Amino acid sequence: MKALHVITGLGVGGAERQLRLLLRHLPIGCDVVTLTNPGPVAAGIRADGRRVLHLGMRGNRDMSALPRLTGLIRRERYDLVHTHLYRACLYGRTAARLAGVRAVVATEHSLGDAHIEGRPLSNSARAMYLATERLGATTIAVSATVARRLREWGVPHPRIETIPNGIEAARFRFDPAARRTARNRLAIPADAFTVGAVGRLVPGKRFDALVRAVAQVPPARLLLVGDGPERAALRRLAERLGAADRVVFAGECDEERTPSADRPGVAAMLSAMDVFVSPSTEEAFGLAVLEALAAGLPVLHVTCPAVDELPEDEAPGARRVAPEPAALAAALRAHHHTWALGLPTRLPVPRAVERYDIGRSADRLMAVYERATALATADHPK
Template sequence: MVQVITGLGVGGAEGQLRLLLRHLPPEKVECRVVTLTNPGAVADGIRADGTAVTHLGMAGNRDLRAVHRLVRVIRAGGFDVVHTHLYRACVYGRIAARLAGVRAVVATEHSLGESQIEGRPLSTGTRALYRATERLGSGTAAVSATVARRLREWGVADDRIHLAPNGIDPARFRHDPAVRAAVRGRLGLPAGAYTVAGVGRLVQAKRFDLLVRAVAANPRTWLLLSGGGPEREGLLRLAADLGAADRVRVVSAQDGGPDVPEVLAAADVFVSPSPEEAFGLAVVEALAAGLPVLYAACPAIEDLPPDAAPGASRIGGGLRELAAAIGRQRQAGGPDRLPVPPAVDTYHIAHTADRVLALYESALASARKK
């Protein structure tokens, strides 16, 4: 089978694809990956894991030649299933699969929000093109119950929507005090410094500027942001303007900095200020690291019973509410690490792989009947 994705730079959907490939049983599924654009760091990782990656060289959203190139790749590979990820790959991939004669076509909807998709505002044309091409596939996997609801509101038939939540490998985030000490020393965090962590792409939609302001308003509190993106320099300037430059660190594993598990090990609390999420993967990772979590929006937690994640608290979306919540959490203190809650096992990547594999088998069975 072939996995088709818009790009393979660093991002949540890209990382999910790599993790899924690691957990699909090789005796049942042999995969190849096609990226329409940007064969970046995740492409390198997928190749290192042993899966071939083809770069289609798509020049832009309206490069229709990419459809013909993708058709040739699908036909040459003799693939019986096509699995698409992210908006552009879903639109082009479904069309190409149909032209190549493949009927078992599965999509994963990673990033559908109430007012945006993949960080871009939704438009009437975007919705119409999505709905029209969605019908060319066998069905769509939603990464959360919230995304499934949004798909229904868009007019996608209920029997075409399948829940396959994002997953993590909990062992990767298990807390290690030695790692904590090493990372804090490497980043120059003072001994005993109360440290807030934030993780994600540094774009306006994630509202990390709000987090910088909230930390700046809390004396003796440090901020450790992990991620890359266009807002990086602006966030550092904001910290300087607020007189908090010495208390803010922005790091990225791609630039030689600590990776996400190391950042979480170094932190005392995790905060997700993003007002709109399709899942909230970083929140689940923080819970796996034993951190208390403050979040503005997280379907991964909101879709579960209240006792599934007792260490996670929803906060208001304003600066005052966020700054006060961080201050209360700091004053409350507590154990070095919380017990890992049931929510983490709910979102184990092994469960995700099982659901996706069942979806492949269902799509193949349906295609054979046709």
């Protein structure tokens, strides 16, 4: 089987990182085409030995991308096309059908109740999504929450398959040496109580609420790992609150980098933290929370389907909190009190992490691929 993965872009993000990780575990030949932005994740996929092609799409309405993608699929004779993220789903499903490929699978990574990939939902976006969804065989939801949202949007239940995201838990295991390296590079004192968060610095992640909360808990430090359009606004907010010297912007991190590199990776950043916070009120899965749990961190989250959909005893280190800055601050004070007493803050890795092993996700995805190609062959024998 030869598969093509079509994704909107390959900058640093949860869907992009998840695609790279899946490609390592899929036992078939796979190429990747990115419609826009062949960013850091593209370089990583190439380093793993997979081919990445850049379609050079200039915007949402660049219709010249459609014949180019159709020609690529037809020329390379792919057996299956797998699309990721909204724009890639629209163009990828259509191009696959025009090229004669009927084994088409899509993964819905970022559908919220009111937003998709950080943008407000609209009737026109829904109509276009549903029109192209009919051209595929299966739409994969990364959580039961996303599956519910897809049904409410109008995707027929039999066409939805839930396959959760996965991680390689060992990559995030707590490492004291990595903690020292990361803190030294970021000028965070070894004895500083450090709150951490990972994600794109965009309004939907609500890192402004976390900055406000940390400002109420001196002398806590905040380590923000990620980049995005809200970075300058968050810096100004920290300055207005008198907490600029306690908020560290680490920028984007490649999870593949070793702790001794000039820019420590996500795993090293997690080792540098004492408590992890996810302040977003709308998530499709919550990959960063899962990685934090794999690092043995206590976690405060407003919402996280990866944890909220499990029995409570599978992730005892994760605590759900209200979204207001005052509630976040109160929870952080409790963690600071535990830390100040010298009590252990690193926790055993919970069962929830084992449940989301990337190998399991890849195995389930391969079963979907096999059904899709078998159905396509039965309906349209060569």
